[in-house]
Amino acid sequence: MKRPLDSKLPHVGTTIFTVMSQMAAECGAINLSQGFPDYDGPSALKEAVKQHIDRGFNQYPPMAGILPLREAVAEKVLSCYGAKVSPETEVTITPGATEAIYCAVTAVVRPGDEVIMFDPAYDCYEPAVTLAGGVPVRLPLLPPGYRIDWQRVTDAITPRTRMIMVNSPHNPTGTVMEAEDLRTLEVLAERHDLVVCADEVYEHLIFDGRQHESVLRYPALAARSFAISSFGKTYHVTGWKTGYCVAPPALTAELRRVHQFVTFVGITPIQWGLAEFMRSHPEHLQTLPAFYQHKRDLFVAAIAGSRFRTLPSAGTYFQLADYSAISDLPDREFVAWLTRSVGVAAIPVSVFYEQPPDARYVRFCFCKNDDTLRQAAAKLAVL
Numbered sequence: 001m002k003r004p005l006d007s008k009l010p011h012v013g014t015t016i017f018t019v020m021s022q023m024a025a026e027c028g029a030i031n032l033s034q035g036f037p038d039y040d041g042p043s044a045l046k047e048a049v050k051q052h053i054d055r056g057f058n059q060y061p062p063m064a065g066i067l068p069l070r071e072a073v074a075e076k077v078l079s080c081y082g083a084k085v086s087p088e089t090e091v092t093i094t095p096g097a098t099e100a101i102y103c104a105v106t107a108v109v110r111p112g113d114e115v116i117m118f119d120p121a122y123d124c125y126e127p128a129v130t131l132a133g134g135v136p137v138r139l140p141l142l143p144p145g146y147r148i149d150w151q152r153v154t155d156a157i158t159p160r161t162r163m164i165m166v167n168s169p170h171n172p173t174g175t176v177m178e179a180e181d182l183r184t185l186e187v188l189a190e191r192h193d194l195v196v197c198a199d200e201v202y203e204h205l206i207f208d209g210r211q212h213e214s215v216l217r218y219p220a221l222a223a224r225s226f227a228i229s230s231f232g233k234t235y236h237v238t239g240w241k242t243g244y245c246v247a248p249p250a251l252t253a254e255l256r257r258v259h260q261f262v263t264f265v266g267i268t269p270i271q272w273g274l275a276e277f278m279r280s281h282p283e284h285l286q287t288l289p290a291f292y293q294h295k296r297d298l299f300v301a302a303i304a305g306s307r308f309r310t311l312p313s314a315g316t317y318f319q320l321a322d323y324s325a326i327s328d329l330p331d332r333e334f335v336a337w338l339t340r341s342v343g344v345a346a347i348p349v350s351v352f353y354e355q356p357p358d359a360r361y362v363r364f365c366f367c368k369n370d371d372t373l374r375q376a377a378a379k380l381a382v383l
């Protein structure tokens with residue numbers, strides 16, 4: 001090549017999830033880093049996918065996803081959030097929430113547009129904005145509550161602000177947005193004509209009797225939002241990389257213009273299997289809060305005797321822990337030591353920040369069999 005290859009993402013390395021899972025595998029450590037279950041999705045769901053493969057559902061599906069799955073999503077958002085959406089014009093099936101987020105950002109953000117997001121933030125937001133030529137404006141969520149400081153948001157809005165990205169339940173902190181947050185977001189988004197990208201992939205993983213405050217519950221907010229979710233989290237099948245986006249027709253049309261040239265479609269038999277399972281097992285969703293709350297409580301209780309100080313996790317399958325009483329190492333070094341010497345892998349929380357605060361937190365993932373959690377906790381409990 002004659003011209004030097006200037007990276008468009010010079011500050012981005014391999015994602016921490018890949019790095020830590022690889023380190024865990026090399027060391028034979030228990031992997032509580034990357035978020036994926038060590039158990040399978042429901043047997044009936046796997047059977048439904050297998051049957052559709054055998055029956056020949058193996059060619060391209062429609063660009064927006066198969067209609068029965070879009071219908072199942074529309075029924076679900078009606079029953080969960082009271083939102084009536086059209087499966088034809090407002091629901092799009094995507095190969096994972098990641099693709100939906102990328103397409104939503106790419107469809108809306110133009111060079112120079114500012115996009116407000118919150119630190120710590122899931123790692124795919126900033127690169128999507130940067131690749132679109134947008135300017136990420138990262139505002140801090142402050143521990144211990146990691147709440148949004150709405151005054152700070154108001155102050156950060158300029159005539160160039162085009163989008164605001166929110167994530168609830170929140171990765172990595174496990175905090176959730178309250179009704180009041182959504183009402184404030186609604187007012188600000190309307191007042192400043194902002195598009196909202198709402199990452200709700202953990203919508204069904206919410207604890208202690210809370211209800212998930214989806215943007216879809218708030219009609220004026222839903223009218224300017226991409227609401228994005230992931231079947232991977234909800235059905236314990238992260239490797240199937242299937243998600244969806246609900247958005248009003250005008251936003252959906254723009255999202256699909258991009259989606260059709262990024263991946264075109266998601267995988268056919270997976271979509272048929274999910275549609276069948278959602279129709280035949282609607283009760284699955286109701287089992288999730290207790291299922292994960294049990295795992296959270298088991299893990300937190302099992303490391304309670306250690307010097308880790310756990311923060312409350314109200315949703316997701318992640319648990320933050322302050323390790324400052326155990327070590328002065330920076331978090332990346334601490335997790336490397338933890339993986340190699342203690343035999344448990346975790347995620348360093350600083351990777352979710354543009355400018356990490358001077359704090360010592362790691363993220364443990366508790367979507368693991370109870371035995372796995374007990375084994376990991378036994379190793380951590382002595383620290």
Ligand code: PMP
Pocket residue numbers: 035095096097098099122167170171199201229230231232238241242243
């Ligand atoms: N957003 C958040 C907050 C996540 O934790 C994840 C996890 N993978 C995703 C988006 C991406 O979901 P998917 O695997 O469906 O692309």
Ligand code: GLN
Pocket residue numbers: 015017018033034035036171
């Ligand atoms: N979302 C998962 C996590 O936070 C990881 C997904 C990925 O590896 N890209 O652990």
